[in-house]
Amino acid sequence: MSQSMIEQPNVIYLKDYEVPAFLVEQTELRFELEEDQALVRSQVRYARNPESSNRQHPLLLDGHESLELQRLSIDGEVLSEKDYRRVGEQLSIPNLPDHFTLECITRIEPQNNTALEGLYKSDGMFCTQCEAEGFRRITFYQDRPDVMALFETIVVADKQRYPVLLSNGNMVDAGDEDDGRHWVKWQDPFPKPAYLFALVAGDLECIDDRFTTASGRHVSLKIFAETKDLDKLDYAMTSLKQSMKWDEEVYGREYDLDIFMIVAVDFFNMGAMENKGLNIFNTSCVLAHPETTVDAGFQRVEAVVAHEYFHNWSGNRVTCRDWFQLSLKEGFTVFRDSQFSADMNSPTVKRIEDVALLRTAQFAEDAGPMAHPVRPASFIEISNFYTLTIYEKGCEVVRMLHTLLGAETFRKGSDLYFDRHDGQAVTTDDFVQAMADVSGRDLSRFKLWYSQSGTPQVSVTGEYDAEHQRYTLHMRQSCPATADMATKQPFLIPVAVGLLDAQGDDIPLTGGQTTEVLECVAAEQSFVFDNITVEPTPSLLRDFSAPVKLRFPYSREQLVFLMQHDSDGFNRWDAAQQLAVGIMSELVVDYQQGRTLVLDSALIEAYRQILNDASLDKAMVAKVLTLPSEAYLSELAEVIDVDAIHQVHRFVKDAIATALAPLFLQVYQANTSAEEYSPDATSVARRSLKNLALSYLMTTEQPEYLALALQQFKQADNMTDSQAALTLIAHSGFEAEAAEVLASFYQRWQSESLVVNQWLAVQASDPKPDALARVEALQQHEAYDASNPNKIRSLVSVFCAQNMQNFHNSDGSGYRFLADQIIVLNKQNPQIASRLLTPLTRWKKYSAEQGALMKAELQRINNSGDLSRDVFEVLSKSLA
Ligand code: PHE
Ligand code: ZN
Secondary structure (H helix, E strand, O other), X not given: OOHHHHOOOOOEEHHHOOOOOEEEEEEEEEEEEOOOOEEEEEEEEEEEOOOOOOOOOOEEEEOOOOOEEEEEEEOOEEOOHHHOEEEOOEEEEOOOOOEEEEEEEEEEOHHHOOOOOEEEEEOOEEEXXXXXXXXXXXXXXXXXXXXXXXXXXXXXXXXXOOOEEEEOOEEEEEEEOOOOEEEEEEEEEEEEOHHHOOEEEEOOEEEEEEEEOOOOOEEEEEEEEOHHHHHHOHHHHHHHHHHHHHHHHHHOOOOOOOEEEEEEEOOOOOOEEOOOOEEEEEHHHOOOOOOOOOHXXXXXXXXXXXXXXXXXXXXXXXXXXXXXXHHHHHHHHHHHHHHHHHHHOOHHHHXXXXXXXXXXXXXXXXXXXXXXXXXXXXXXXXXXXXXXXHHHHHHHHHHHHHHHHOHHHHHHHHHHHHHHHOOOEXXXXXXXXXXXXXXXXXXXXXXXXHHOOOOOEEEEEEEEEOOOOEEEEEEEEEOOOEOOEOOOOOOOEEEXXXXXXXXXXXXXXXXXXXXXXXXXXXXXXEEEEOOOOOOOEEEEOOOOOOOXXXXXXXXXXXXXXXXHHOOOHHHHHHHHHHHHHHHHHXXXXXXXXXXXXXXOHHHHHHHHHHHHOOOOOHHHHHHHOOOOXXXXXXXXXXXXXXXXXXXXXXXXHHHHHHHHHHHHHHHHHHOOOOOOOOOOHHHHHXXXXXXXXXXXXXXXXXXXXXXXXXXXXXXXXXXHHHHHHHHHHHOOOOHHHHHHHHHHHHHHHOOOHHHHHHHXXXXXXXXXXXXXXXXXXXXXXXXXXOOOHHHHHHHHHHHHHHOHHHHOOOOOHHHHHHHHHHHHHHHHOHHHHXXXXXXXXXXXXXXXXXXXXXXXXXXXXXXXOOOOHHHHHHHHHHHO
């Protein structure tokens, strides 16, 4: 029997929360970094927690099997093995006084840490990742966010190899030792939980800048990277300064230390980490340069730099009581960074992108085996809960509060929240309470958004009474059962509504406003509008005012009308999406029943109108003319027919391209400019429209358009244009040219790791039938590194999550491939393994045969033995 079957991982429940038995006053750390080990000495001053009910409670320290305990002493007295107990990976020390200092020396092997949690090596440098529970891989500690302490850290290492030694807070002392080693001492004046601890040691260089806060404090800003990447840091620095200013202006939040540092590392499980004063970033989220980074990459850098910076208040100054409250910091911080990005770029485009992600991926999560509320009630492994629900839906929940309260009251609420809880570890209830207190509203029903999982559905119908000039909207809400929760109570759903007259103008509503926020709180509810002189067309859920699936029986004419006239930019886009979804869903049925596919000309005509409308923002045009993705169509489908969706998508795109080719060509040419590259919103918009036009043209597989794409590929002076052309050519049926551009691209960019990742991703997402063989071959390529999460994501994740028709090949080869990857990664890097599993977990949404093949692979992983907690949890929920 394998070990995992004997020791079933524990489920941890929110309802079992207890305050820590001891509080920490001060944590002093000393790291001796060497090539084959690190010695960590921690000296921690503990005091019994007056709020703990049990005065006899032992001290429970979290640890990990990889820790080698070398010495444990209390107030200078060494403990022997009978003085403490090992309970699983924890240490339990009984019979303690109310105040004492515990010294602990552990030996760890960062160079062998492939999980990338705790202290590990990335490309020759030491770095840490402690959220959520990585600190316990460094030393024995109460590794929980409600234990906050002042940290003092000394890092000792070889001076030549590791000239730069960093930790949180301010550098207070440094010195050389005789043996070629040196040390630096850091002090963090703000109490923090262990998950915000960070350390970096490496041969790094940095760019320097400074920022003066609103109150006149001078902050030194440093962004560190390897020398070769020093030229790719300017955009992150600009973004950082903009974020600092924005947070002062919009939230009244000032930075609080004398120094703020960012370090770029190549081996990282996630995007970035908000460690106090020392953010650590995946290179993919901080490096940017026109020659190597696409527009979306620039925007990602801007957003992630802002996100991590904003955590300094929403996360660090006020942190989470326990990990069930993860969305307290993540949902709020995503909301803050989304407001920031909206302010820096186009708000409508930002909203469209966020909603598209939510609707495809978060809604799918709700419909799958890992469904959970924004505040989960239980988990086995917290790393599995850094999800779209916690982040993106959590953001939507905060956004709804903002909508319900209005910007001004919301700001008062956030001020009160930061004020009231500064230096504390709190809950989502505390956050909502601050909003309730400033608004005087009872938000108890609203809080169901935190405790109930699932995507609510709202069905709306309209009724016009000409005689009384009255328009009524009838709403019904329900929420389907999710894997974790059978029944739900009605939510408080803010539905922002406008009514359009026959000309497409907004009809003034209550108080003359053109958009009114209706609050739907019951399973069935009606809303009456008086003095409506003609039957209106309703514009519903403007700006996507709630994370729900809203249905209204629009005719195609009404959708076209909304596309052309709605004053709400988001709903103009959404009308186009609904129009296309309706048409494509019918075509999927036609395809399944063997009928000839014919595209409703309404879609072509609507697209033609948009292309001819010079008044529209180019980024909006590009968004409106982008067909609903195959992933979105899959999410909407009852049973996913991958092949039908794929064929229909191709057919529709081709039919539009063929009908509108001259227009697309015009748009392409009109937006090809010789201007110098800039990642500003207007230029990004122009490129996105141009490359969308090229993608339609390339769908037709006409040699003249191939020539255009080849020309763009050769002449591009920026990665956005170069990669767009590369992808289109590589994915086309022009095989010789495809091979040629892929080879020349690699030749040109092989020394740029992030560009090589894009090159891998382009091949992994190739819809042509030989993609799997290609992916397997690329795993042997010199450019691949099976221990680097960014490489795994670019090749394996992209293939399994984005190359639908190849991953779901009916011979099961895609599933087998993924299971093989997971069996290896389960031991090497459980977090990545567990994330990679996602596509297989959705097996119930596919046909019986397809689902059986997927399930069989899940079972094979399950039988492979020694499952990590991460993989165990996802598997057991998927197979339940
Ligand atoms: N807290 C990080 C963020 O949201 C994400 C993260 C989680 C990074 C866990 C690493 C590990 O920005
Ligand atoms: Zn975050």
